[in-house]
Amino acid sequence: AFDIHGLQGPMIDGEQSYVLFFQNITEAFTVRKKVEEANLRYQTILDTNPDAVLVFSSPSKRLSYINESATTMLGYSLEELQQISIVKLFAGFSMLKQVWQLIQIINSGSDYKGELEVISRQGSKLTVEMKGVALSLNDEPHYYISMHNITARKLREEQLRASENKYRALIENSSDCMIRMALNGEILFVNAATIHVFGKNDSLPVFSFSDEVLLSLLNHLKMVENTGKVTSFEMEFVSSGQLVVLEWSVIPEYGNSSEVESVLFVGRDFSIRRQTENILKQAIEKAETADKFKSVFLNNLSHEIRTPLNAVVGFSCFLHDEILSQKERDLYVDIIQKNADALMALIDDIVDVAKLESGPLQSIIEPVRINDICRKLENKYGSKISDEKRELDFSCHCGASDALMINSDGHLLLQAVSKLLDNALKFTSSGFISFGYHVQGDDIEFFVKDSGIGIEDDEQGIIFVSFRQSENSNGRRFGGNGVGLYIAQRLVEILGGEISFNSQRHKGSEFYITFSKMAFFTDNVLSQSAVIDNLPESEMLFKNRLIMLAIDDSSERLLIRRYLENSGASIISVRSVYSALQLLTSRNDIDCLFIDYKVLSNNALRMIVTQYKNSNKQGKILLITDDGGVTEREANVDLVLQKTFDKQGLMGCLLKLA
Secondary structure, three states: OEEEEEEEEEEEOOEEEEEEEEEEOHHHHHHHHHHHHHHHHHHHHHHHOOOEEEEEOOOOOEOOEEOHHHHHHHOOOHHHHHOOEHHHHOOOHHHHHHHHHHHHHHHOOOOEEEEEEEEOOOOOEEEEEEEEEEEEEOOEEEEEEEEEEOHHHHHHHHHHHHHHHHHHHHHHHOOOEEEEEEOOOOEEEEOHHHHHHOOOOOOOOOOOOOHHHHHHHHHHHHHHHHHOOOEEEEEEEEEOOEEEEEEEEEEEEEOOOOOEEEEEEEEEEOHHHHHHHHHHHHHHHHHHHHHHHHHHHHHHHHHHHHHHHHHHHHHHHHOOOOOOOHHHHHHHHHHHHHHHHHHHHHHHHHHHHHHHHHOOOOOOOEEEEHHHHHHHHHHHHHHHHHHOOOEEEEEEEOOOOOOEEEEEOHHHHHHHHHHHHHHHHHOOOEEEEEEEEEEEOOEEEEEEEEOOOOOOHHHOOOOOOOOOOOOHHHHHHOOOOOOHHHHHHHHHHHOOOEEEEEEEOOOEEEEEEEEOOOOOEEOOOOOHHHHHHOOOOOOOOOOOOEEEEEEOOHHHHHHHHHHOHHHOOEEEEEOOHHHHHHHHHHOOOOOEEEEEOOOOOHHHHHHHHHHHHHHOOOOEEEEEEOOOOOOHHHHOOOEEEEOOOOHHHHHHHHHHHO
């Protein structure tokens, strides 16, 4: 390549000449061409750059260069951007402040890099990563800035942070234990549930496990590291004195290299479920044991019922024999009476157990004269020992004052002590049986002591369990059904007391019923039992009074008539509810009404009671029932008499009604 210059030369031969100068510029031409190619290349790079590029010489002067990406990002046309300055483009206070900071940094000789929020012409807020450098253009200093739109990235980062916060909150508030552990055993993370379950007050980095727990975790960590598979295991340990059962899932966590980098332990607390399973298991075992002993009980029950029943039926038949002597007849009557009493006691036990197991008995708290209870027990069991001609020293130790009283259910208290005396009498063939009570401060303690066979140490834990006896052979050797002490304990619990005992094999037993914080008081009025005991047979309790028996069972009607022979009362009887209502409608002179029907609905009872009270405002009503839950208030009657009852019990009711 040449650079040619020409000028006119002298006239030669009458003709104009020209002088040409040729300069070899091949090298310069090559350089210029390369520069032009480079400018074109850089121009193309700038024009096609996905980042927005702005070039300006002064913040207040028009932009010197704008690429197409800038128009797209900012929403202006090329012509619009060429007419404004960088100051006008970023007119917002925060944006303009950052632009001035950019210029100051570049003027100080440093490059600028930072983030800026800009507003497009359409009002969209964009987050851009801005870079700025100084450059010379046409020998003038200029500022070059590029803006990379990172709005989408920022949104993703924000979403990721929100997701991480939710994930962290989920982990922190999860009821499951969560532990992240590095492969070297370093604890990277524990959540609040883990700290709580393991009874720790520390958090990372000082949180640690016991050696036993840590060894188990590390063993499963190595297992997951080697296999890369999720595994699970169960762990039991004691924390704060409580057994804790955790079911762990061990999950491998992979890094970018597709290698296990850490392990996540997720433990669910199954302590309550395990306790429930154990309770259920114990309940099943208890039910199976109870079922087993109920079977034994039913087998014994068959014997206990059939033996006295056979005696009653058999000797009753002999009473019709005309050639029977009076001595033999008296003997047979005594046998019938003895076996009938045993049969009645057995039925009472069965009914009591059924009532206790179907729900709590309802106690009737009223003033109870303590010595009355002792006197009844002394008479009953003293007579029994005497009749059976046992070589036993039977004694009662009661207080000196017959007026001493407590608030309790006299019937249940009498029944509880009776069960203890029955137990002592059954297992004591010789020696002594003593009972009574002691008063210490505001506590009263009833006791029953005997010199019987006693109880083995390994059997003392079952004596209050229903259908159990101290040894299986005792049921055959001594008789009984294994529910007496169970009934006694439950009755004492209902009365708010405690029952305890001391016993040694072959040395006897001592049982105690204790009531604490009792209120003692006295009443010098003669007690009901004393009145009945001292009442002559000829005493007319209901002289010139009319008693109506609304009782459907003929045997019970006859028995009550015999009991009332010396009461001085006139007696009329009806069988059905209909007959009772008819009679009560036509008469208003009935002083006392006895009611006992095998099948009597609440409505029928209400009709009879209402009709009687309408016809006789002063009349008294006695309800005879085997339902221990019925009270006078519920039935709207004056007195409730529980079956079974004897003459003394009925006469006691007459005293209350008289």
